[in-house]
Amino acid sequence: MGYRVLIVDDSKLARMSVGKALDALHPDWVRVEAATAEDAAALLDEVDLVLLDFNMPGKDGLEFAAELRGLHPDMPVAIISANHQVEIVNRAGAVGAAFLPKPLTAQALAGFLDDAAERLKAAGL
């Protein structure tokens, strides 16, 4: 059965774009959307993995990923950002999140999703 994916981005256009790529790869997976880290926090118990925009007003993607890690140590998380700065890539790694460059390519997303699915399966989900 399909996993539930939470897409967090303040731009609806960006969520539509990620959602389209996700649908193309895994039409049976369910997508859940949130526009802010605060909204996303309330949805964490309902989802299996998270795709997070780095640049958001309020709490940014990395801050939220760190919090999330405390609550759900094993949940696969990817930070999506157009800032390819080494610093951000490293910080994503430090909180155990994958880094995906923006604009998101189907290939990059597929790599992360396959890896996430394997980890979830291994964890018995």
Added chain:
Amino acid sequence: MNEFIEQFLIEARELVEQGVGDLLALESHPDDRGRLDSAFRAFHTLKGAAGIIDFAAMARALHVAEDALESVRSGARPLTPRLVGDGLNALDQVLQWLDRIEAAGEPPTDAEPQADAVIARFGAPPAEEPGGGPSADAPPVAAVAEAAPLEQRVLDAQIRMLLTAGPDGLAGRLRSAALVAERALLRLGRPGAAVGRALALALDAGDPTPLVDALRTGPAEDAALPAAAADAPVVRALRVDVERVDALVRLTGEITVVKTALGHLADTIAAGADSRQIGAALKAQNAILDRLVGDLQHAVLGIRVLPLRQVFQRFPRLVRELGVQLGKPVRLVTEGDDTEADKAIVDSLFEPLLHVLRNAVDHGVEDEAGRRAAGKPAIGLITLRGARQGDQVVIEIEDDGRGIDVDRVRRAAAERGIASRDALADLSDAAVIDLVFAPGFSTAAAVSDVSGRGVGMDAVRTAVERMGGRAVLESRPGSGTVARLILPFTVMMTRVMTVKAGAQLFGIPFDSIVETVRVAPDRVVAIGAARAVVIRDTTLPLVNLAETLGGPSVGGDPSRPDATVVVARISGQLVGLEVDGLGERLDVMLKQIGGLLSGLHGVSGATLLGDGQVLLVLDLPDLLR
């Protein structure tokens, strides 16, 4: 248009607005970290959005802008007014792209040169001191030029070329510039003869100045241009809320039901049914149809409605640049951006608003020394405000400048022969201020590059009246000027009540009618030559409509001596209008009267009645002035 483009347009317009607001705030508070982060995010998200819809040119241009802001965030470079200007320039280019995408449904494919121009500004060496005047390679008309039609930009390019090129090959350049300029002027509907003369002068003198001057005075001579521009067919797509389309679909269905019912009634008439029953059924169907047509009109108007933001959002940047050119720091605040107005009006507002704002910066706001002397804050404040008031949309442009010098207007009007000195002496201050709208009027002591020779308050009034509105000025000496554009919310429907005056029917705008009453003769009193009527303890002036319109009043039913009075509110005052009969309430499409009857006193427009008769709709304030 696919859903991604639609969403892109929505978000991009919001982000541009956010970015413009942040940049302008940063200019006065360069240390505001929150604003800096927000501006960065706006550019960053815009870039990402451009990437999503595969608009590479826009993404490329914004990437450079984003890098510049990032280097400010990291402390690598300071936030200069120049950088703010470059950022605003980038956002303005984005807005122009958005308009093209909205019209075409897809990103333009020829945007690379424009992206290059945006990027070049970020990369250029800082030739201009922060806050300094315009440099030689930035012609003084630049801010206006970007808002201007292509022809104007062509003219500006010629000026720029003439000013910046060296002395070699001057004659050839002069001829080529003159040729291009003549064509551009022709397309603007203006004769190019002055250009020919200026070219001869410039060739004789071996100096481009006469030609440059001739090209520069172009826009100033041409107060009627905005009206002409408003006439030009502009193809723009309209994005419509799905719910509003659904409402139309639903109404179509309901109207079809009525049509079927009427067909059924026709059959029963053919079968010889009782006429009284038929009458009742017809009346019921007519009532339904009446409601549906009303809803349909409402729904169709709703489709044509746009927020004023569409036209307001370019002005903060333009006003800022006008201020830089004139060496007057000014700030534009917009209010009521969400106010909705008919698309036709929103689309025609840019030029008149630009004129008014330009005048506010040039003539309204004092220079720095003047403001200091008056004890005002150094930065002039101009407020652009939109609000819905009943059936009208009111747009105010308010500055905190010196107000209008009434005596100077009087003197200038006399000098220019707009009215005689005696007539001017009798005019109230308000009436004198209104002369600013007279064609060709200007009180600018020095002709400036920005406003030219009194550009356009008459053009503003013309443009506003074309939209069925009014333009008025209000001055508070020493503390500012308010220009008020009062526009109809819709250009389509006006609710009128028909009344009989003499033998003819006239329409009175419904929203000016307070009540209709029958008045016994003994309640009408003569006051000198005029008459008044007492209605519920209030005494109102009473005017016979037929006589005011220049015809004889036939009077009502002779067996009933009571007068029929329409109580109307005219410019805040109640007036009783004695009519010869009351008609019905109608929603009409008001048309401006053209041809021989244009300029008819006291008439705001005409409409066709169901029987083909023309109904003149009265403009009561004008009629009773």
